[in-house]
Amino acid sequence: MSNLTNKKIPSGLDPWNTLRAHTDARIGLGRVGDGLPTERLLEFQMAHARARDSVHMAFEPNSVRNQLDGLDHAILDVHSAAPDRPTYLQRPDLGRSLDEDSVAALGKHAGDYDVAFILADGLSARATHDHAANTLKLILDHLGESWTVAPITLATQSRVGLGDEIGAALGAKLTVMLIGERPGLSSADSLGCYLTWGPRRGRSNADRNCVSNIRPAGLNPEKAAKKIAYLMVESRKMGLSGVALKDNSSNPELIEG
Amino acid sequence: MQTGAPFSFERFTFSDLKTLLAKASPLRSGDLLAGLAASSDEERVAARFALADVPLKRFLSEALVPYEDDDVTRMIIDDHDPDAFTPVSSMTVGDFRNWLLTDEATPEALKHLAPGLTPEMVAAVSKLMRNQDLIAVAKKCHVVTAFRNTIGLPGHLSVRLQPNHPTDDPAGVAASILDGLMHGSGDAVIGINPATDSPEAMIELLKLIDEVRERIDIPTQSCVLAHVTTAIDVMARNAPVDLVFQSIAGTQKANESFGINLAMLAEAEDAAKGLKRGTVGHNVMYFETGQGAALSADAHECIDQQTVEARAYAVARKYSPLLVNTVVGFIGPEYLFDGKQITRAGLEDHFCGKLLGVPMGCDVCYTNHAEADQDDMDNLLTLLGVAGCNFVIGVPGADDIMLNYQSTSFHDAMYLRSVLGLQPAPEFAAWLRKMEILDQHGRTRPQLDGQAAQNLLAWSGAA
Numbered sequence: 001m002s003n004l005t006n007k008k009i010p011s012g013l014d015p016w017n018t019l020r021a022h023t024d025a026r027i028g029l030g031r032v033g034d035g036l037p038t039e040r041l042l043e044f045q046m047a048h049a050r051a052r053d054s055v056h057m058a059f060e061p062n063s064v065r066n067q068l069d070g071l072d073h074a075i076l077d078v079h080s081a082a083p084d085r086p087t088y089l090q091r092p093d094l095g096r097s098l099d100e101d102s103v104a105a106l107g108k109h110a111g112d113y114d115v116a117f118i119l120a121d122g123l124s125a126r127a128t129h130d131h132a133a134n135t136l137k138l139i140l141d142h143l144g145e146s147w148t149v150a151p152i153t154l155a156t157q158s159r160v161g162l163g164d165e166i167g168a169a170l171g172a173k174l175t176v177m178l179i180g181e182r183p184g185l186s187s188a189d190s191l192g193c194y195l196t197w198g199p200r201r202g203r204s205n206a207d208r209n210c211v212s213n214i215r216p217a218g219l220n221p222e223k224a225a226k227k228i229a230y231l232m233v234e235s236r237k238m239g240l241s242g243v244a245l246k247d248n249s250s251n252p253e254l255i256e257g
Numbered sequence: 258m259q260t261g262a263p264f265s266f267e268r269f270t271f272s273d274l275k276t277l278l279a280k281a282s283p284l285r286s287g288d289l290l291a292g293l294a295a296s297s298d299e300e301r302v303a304a305r306f307a308l309a310d311v312p313l314k315r316f317l318s319e320a321l322v323p324y325e326d327d328d329v330t331r332m333i334i335d336d337h338d339p340d341a342f343t344p345v346s347s348m349t350v351g352d353f354r355n356w357l358l359t360d361e362a363t364p365e366a367l368k369h370l371a372p373g374l375t376p377e378m379v380a381a382v383s384k385l386m387r388n389q390d391l392i393a394v395a396k397k398c399h400v401v402t403a404f405r406n407t408i409g410l411p412g413h414l415s416v417r418l419q420p421n422h423p424t425d426d427p428a429g430v431a432a433s434i435l436d437g438l439m440h441g442s443g444d445a446v447i448g449i450n451p452a453t454d455s456p457e458a459m460i461e462l463l464k465l466i467d468e469v470r471e472r473i474d475i476p477t478q479s480c481v482l483a484h485v486t487t488a489i490d491v492m493a494r495n496a497p498v499d500l501v502f503q504s505i506a507g508t509q510k511a512n513e514s515f516g517i518n519l520a521m522l523a524e525a526e527d528a529a530k531g532l533k534r535g536t537v538g539h540n541v542m543y544f545e546t547g548q549g550a551a552l553s554a555d556a557h558e559c560i561d562q563q564t565v566e567a568r569a570y571a572v573a574r575k576y577s578p579l580l581v582n583t584v585v586g587f588i589g590p591e592y593l594f595d596g597k598q599i600t601r602a603g604l605e606d607h608f609c610g611k612l613l614g615v616p617m618g619c620d621v622c623y624t625n626h627a628e629a630d631q632d633d634m635d636n637l638l639t640l641l642g643v644a645g646c647n648f649v650i651g652v653p654g655a656d657d658i659m660l661n662y663q664s665t666s667f668h669d670a671m672y673l674r675s676v677l678g679l680q681p682a683p684e685f686a687a688w689l690r691k692m693e694i695l696d697q698h699g700r701t702r703p704q705l706d707g708q709a710a711q712n713l714l715a716w717s718g719a720a
Contacts, residue, residue, distance in 0.1 A: 016435075016436070016439070016705065016714070019432040019435060019436065020432070022426070022428040022429045022431070022432040023422055023426070023428075023429035023430075023432050023433060023653075023658075024423075024429075024658050025420070025421075025422070025429070025432070025433045025436075025652075025653040025654070025656070025658050026653045026654020026655075026656050026666075027432055027433055027435075027436035027653045027654070028436060029653075029654055029668070031440075031668060031671075033675075034668060034671035034672045034674075034675045034700075034701070035668060035672060036654075036666075036668055040654070044631070044654065044655070044656070045631075047656075048625065048630060048631075048663070051625035052625055054625075055625055055626045089590045089591065089594075089626055090286045090289065090290065090590060090591050090594060091290065091591065092290075092591050093290070123626055182589075182624065182625065182626055182661065183625045183626075184625070184658070184661035185625070185656045185658075185661070185663060186656070186658065187661070
């Protein structure tokens, strides 16, 4: 939005321009008759175009895999039961179920793990391409040696609930899913993180903890990783996640303790 | 209540009323998701033929959710007014459509009929209607309400000014309020969705709006759209509550998923009326609804999403609201896939609400994962203006930076008033003229360097 703030407002609305300092809302846009000035109209269309492109962009697991190069973990590709984007958008239930090949592939790696990390496209592949690998590496930096980590999965056409099937198939006590959020008009690259203790099919949102709006202009990946690592430690300590697990990560005493 | 005989048309049969309604409904993704939609276009039209022959009386004897299990059903049946129903009591659904379109169905006749109609009857007839029928009949239904101004008069269009901010920052909210007022928006309500649902946050925002309203004497009402229980709490602490808001749905289970029941709504209405803050009227409730809400809570009771939505208007009607709006494209493409489905749903919701006697407005909106854009919103907005919609939403630049969706803008409302010759609520229009925001032709052409504008800016400096 900063590019909007610096531009001169047409139609004699400049006296109101000072109000724009108080909010990112699209105020003081000027008007031509009852309509929007051309530049404002096109700015909106560009923001919408970017958001839509993020929703429809094909997920490229290999691009994420390349960014994870050097990590000492196996990396698996999985796919939900939604075969393509149009189906995915209309059938959230399919996006929460694994396809048959993925069930078989995960079965070969079943074990007893503390945590399974899942990097998923969700509603913005762009967010996952741009921020998921980096955020994961930062989380791993915060974790001690005491965590046994399952193979990392890269999930295509995935909803949040897919993590429950993945975590259960791998035998993980906790899942941490980094997934593209529904793009806002000014935040096409926003990543969300969902933590679920005891993943199994049928978990609800009340069973999860969420860290939202992870992107450089929102909650930056460094801060997000710290918050997520804190929640992971607390979740393992308490043996739960969801509404009973409070995020006190901004309390420095608790972090150091 | 008994389930009657099955329905049939040619080779198609439909086991009960609920199934028949679902199969007759125009195609939408939410009914596909729920597994309720017709399996072919032919089956859909066959269902409409069968539905056209169903007597309206059948809807009084065959409940879609059992009376014993659901308080919304009980309310619909117990509150039904048989005298008001008399003029149409011998009609089938098909006859009813024909009658609604005739000149016999005058605004006066429709007003008297409303308490005799159930949401299921209204949903049923909507499924036999083309978009133009939905518009033509809704235009004849005048539902007028009042608090500090009068909303829903023919030839008028009001706007909810929605100055949301991601952190409820008072200066940010105030800046959006001023922008909206200078564009002639805010006569329906100045209504904020709070980022935090707490009594303290609600009181702070209420005081902010109340201060500007009193300082520059704006004839409108305010609302902070927190949960009804939060509103009840702050009313007990003497906070300046004009309207109580709540999201509602068409089944008991869905309302429970919102953390509400009918008794809470009654309690809130009583408490808000008791504050006696209205000047020209005493409609104190504001409700939002939307197709797909019940299904997303897994509480749709296997009713199609349009019919269960109409049941929410029966809930709204009971509490004499000032404002009710469907948030028609908010829920996402798994319920309404594209601009065509959103448009149809918006017109259905407006029609069903109005025919039931509910003061319907519409949040014409979409999300970035739906197949829709601003052209679709322009179309629906214009159609609703023609249909006599009571109010629409005004968000700065159509971009709600808190809820992350696109609604209609202050500019959109100016456009609609201009092309259709619609006026703001009369009391508010008089204020806009005094503030040099409306010109002598009734157009929104604010004098930005005038004294009134300077007074507004001065207030914003203080906020």
